Amino acid sequence: MGKLSVPRAGPGPGAPETHVTVIRMLCTRPCKVVPAHSNSPRSHMPGEERMTTPELRRNQHHPELRAAARHIGRRRFLTVTGAAAALAFAVGVPGTGTAAAAELDTARITDDPFTLGVASGDPHPDSVLLWTRLAPDPYQADGGLPAGRVTVDWEIALDERFRRVVRRGKATAHPEFHHTVHVEAGPLAPGQVYHYRFRAGRFVSPAGRTRTAPATRSRAAGLTFGVVSCQRYDQGYWTAYRHLAEEDLDVVLHLGDYLYEYAVNDVAGARAQPPGTVPEVFRRETVTLEDYRLRYALYKTDPDLRAAHAAHPFVVTWDDHETENNYSGDTPENSVPPEEFLLRRAAAYRAYWENMPLRRPQLPDGPDLKLYRRLHWGRLAQFDVLDTRQYRSDQAYGDGWQYPGPDSEDPTRTLTGDAQERWLVGGWRRSDAVWNVVPQQVTFSQRFNSTTAPSKVSMDSWDGYPASRERVLAGAQAAGVENLMVLTGDVHVHYGFDIKRDFSDPDSRTVGTEIVTTSVSSGGDGSAKPANWETYMAANPHLRFYSGLRGYTTVSLGRELARADFKTVSRVTTQGAPLTTAASFVTEAGEPGLKPA
Numbered sequence: 174m175g176k177l178s179v180p181r182a183g184p185g186p187g188a189p190e191t192h193v194t195v196i197r198m199l200c201t202r203p204c205k206v207v208p209a210h211s212n213s214p215r216s217h218m219p220g221e222e223r224m225t226t227p228e229l230r231r232n233q234h235h236p237e238l239r240a241a242a243r244h245i246g247r248r249r250f251l252t253v254t255g256a257a258a259a260l261a262f263a264v265g266v267p268g269t270g271t272a273a274a275a276e277l278d279t280a281r282i283t284d285d286p287f288t289l290g291v292a293s294g295d296p297h298p299d300s301v302l303l304w305t306r307l308a309p310d311p312y313q314a315d316g317g318l319p320a321g322r323v324t325v326d327w328e329i330a331l332d333e334r335f336r337r338v339v340r341r342g343k344a345t346a347h348p349e350f351h352h353t354v355h356v357e358a359g360p361l362a363p364g365q366v367y368h369y370r371f372r373a374g375r376f377v378s379p380a381g382r383t384r385t386a387p388a389t390r391s392r393a394a395g396l397t398f399g400v401v402s403c404q405r406y407d408q409g410y411w412t413a414y415r416h417l418a419e420e421d422l423d424v425v426l427h428l429g430d431y432l433y434e435y436a437v438n439d440v441a442g443a444r445a446q447p448p449g450t451v452p453e454v455f456r457r458e459t460v461t462l463e464d465y466r467l468r469y470a471l472y473k474t475d476p477d478l479r480a481a482h483a484a485h486p487f488v489v490t491w492d493d494h495e496t497e498n499n500y501s502g503d504t505p506e507n508s509v510p511p512e513e514f515l516l517r518r519a520a521a522y523r524a525y526w527e528n529m530p531l532r533r534p535q536l537p538d539g540p541d542l543k544l545y546r547r548l549h550w551g552r553l554a555q556f557d558v559l560d561t562r563q564y565r566s567d568q569a570y571g572d573g574w575q576y577p578g579p580d581s582e583d584p585t586r587t588l589t590g591d592a593q594e595r596w597l598v599g600g601w602r603r604s605d606a607v608w609n610v611v612p613q614q615v616t617f618s619q620r621f622n623s624t625t626a627p628s629k630v631s632m633d634s635w636d637g638y639p640a641s642r643e644r645v646l647a648g649a650q651a652a653g654v655e656n657l658m659v660l661t662g663d664v665h666v667h668y669g670f671d672i673k674r675d676f677s678d679p680d681s682r683t684v685g686t687e688i689v690t691t692s693v694s695s696g697g698d699g700s701a702k703p704a705n706w707e708t709y710m711a712a713n714p715h716l717r718f719y720s721g722l723r724g725y726t727t728v729s730l731g732r733e734l735a736r737a738d739f740k741t742v743s744r745v746t747t748q749g750a751p752l753t754t755a756a757s758f759v760t761e762a763g764e765p766g767l768k769p770a
């Protein structure tokens with residue numbers, strides 16, 4: 174696609190001066206070192222290109238970033254405001270009118286800017302978030318647009334032909350936000366399906382379908398949602414998304430690893446496309462803001478992903494790869510100075526917000542982004558969406574699969590951080606929902622990889638933070654949560670677990686269910702019965718189902734019954750695999766635990 178036939182505007186506004194306020198001291202713990210070929214499901218594939226350390230590309234950071242890194246490194250402190258200024262983030266929030274870029278005449282946009290499709294997300298009873306990005310040339314750093322702001326029209330209608338438009342308005346695509354558009358469309362009626370689209374100049378976007386949540390106090394009768402995670406572009410086609418787009422769903426929950434930071438080769442890895450299909454710019458690990466922004470563009474050019482976004486609203490949370498494999502809080506995977514890592518984290522979080530259908534409260538502030546949040550589906554379901562990456566203690570024993578011990582069992586360790594834990598338990602105390610659903614990242618239930626004691630456990634999952642898990646389970650019990658459903662991604666397999674009040678006692682009460690959804694493509698084709706299948710089923714009596722194929726899960730909630738369907742595709746290294754329902758389970762309200770449907 175060609176570029177715009179307009180002269181380039183000057184550089185965007187510089188970062189304003191800010192007062193340096195010390196918010197917190199950087200972590201001084203040693204960085205963990207995970208072998209690149211560990212048995213973690215997210216380790217690198219043999220032969221894969223891997224940069225030894227992102228520090229190698231320090232000099233490719235934007236000049237303000239480099240200056241900030243020097244400054245921060247000297248003082249050994251990071252300030253949130255300082256980081257924000259360094260990243261030129263303090264140029265104004267969309268819609269506040271404080272951004273300074275000149276207006277771009279949309280008549281001069283000569284190529285379709287809607288190459289990355291549309292999306293919607295976080296449905297409330299009276300509004301929904303609508304998203305798009307203007308990028309006539311998405312594999313260019315600037316998307317093929319000069320640094321001017323663009324006025325975009327949006328409309329939302331009751332019908333797909335847009336004859337009954339109920340709301341319309343104008344939004345601004347700011348160059349400071351990479352010409353992304355976030356519209357909180359409303360007021361809208363509760364419990365209603367809508368269709369939406371955007372217009373920039375003479376170009377109209379594809380139409381998307383979305384919906385609002387039921388009225389807050391309503392006795393909503395039912396809800397069906399899809400659950401997805403882990404879409405590594407170069408490990409397979411997103412056939413699962415093609416099938417997901419055709420499902421009749423109210424909402425899709427994305428549990429993280431929306432993108433992977435690793436280099437993508439010119440044939441897109443397992444997709445085995447013609448040499449040179451993937452441009453040079455993707456053949457390196459994402460470190461800078463430009464890297465992350467470009468990677469989202471690569472991912473969103475996938476037609477199956479665009480179809481899924483256009484078909485359903487998404488509620489998203491992240492895991493590690495949107496930033497870096499197995500990071501924890503301020504601690505990177507590799508031996509990079511924390512101040513350097515926090516700049517990378519700020520870039521990753523910034524690009525995440527820009528490219529996801531997220532609302533204003535999730536707008537990042539330097540290296541911080543408050544992603545945990547609560548959504549309601551009438552009085553049928555409460556969703557407490559967690560972030561188990563940003564505030565966690567560092568993994569014990571150097572991460573990976575290890576024997577538990579005093580370090581991992583230290584009661585001061587946390588996976589959620591104190592504030593999020595208080596928020597979760599406090600929210601349960603006030604909940605009057607039938608189902609309390611917790612979309613989050615890493616496996617919650619105990620998982621042994623050996624039938625002989627002691628067994629190793631994954632230090633990256635809740636097994637590596639048992640005190641944190643105990644506080645959450647005790648909090649659920651104290652709050653009287655009857656129907657707890659934890660939703661999990663990360664591990665690239667389907668698991669169905671009964672959550673035990675005390676995992677060390679097989680006779681302990683079942684207090685909830687955990688649905689772990691497999692990957693969309695990460696790990697390649699996989700197999701229905703991985704090599705460790707027999708061992709895992711024997712070592713974990715509360716594990717009721719396990720499949721290692723790719724796919725997604727659908728969950729239907731009624732007032733009396735919940736049903737989970739684990740869906741798989743036979744392969745992802747070629748396109749067009751059919752969809753199979755590998756297993757179905759139900760759980761009755763008031764009687765936790767999975768039963769074959």
Ligand SMILES: [Fe+2]
Pocket residue numbers: 215403404430494663664665695
């Ligand atoms: Fe993953």
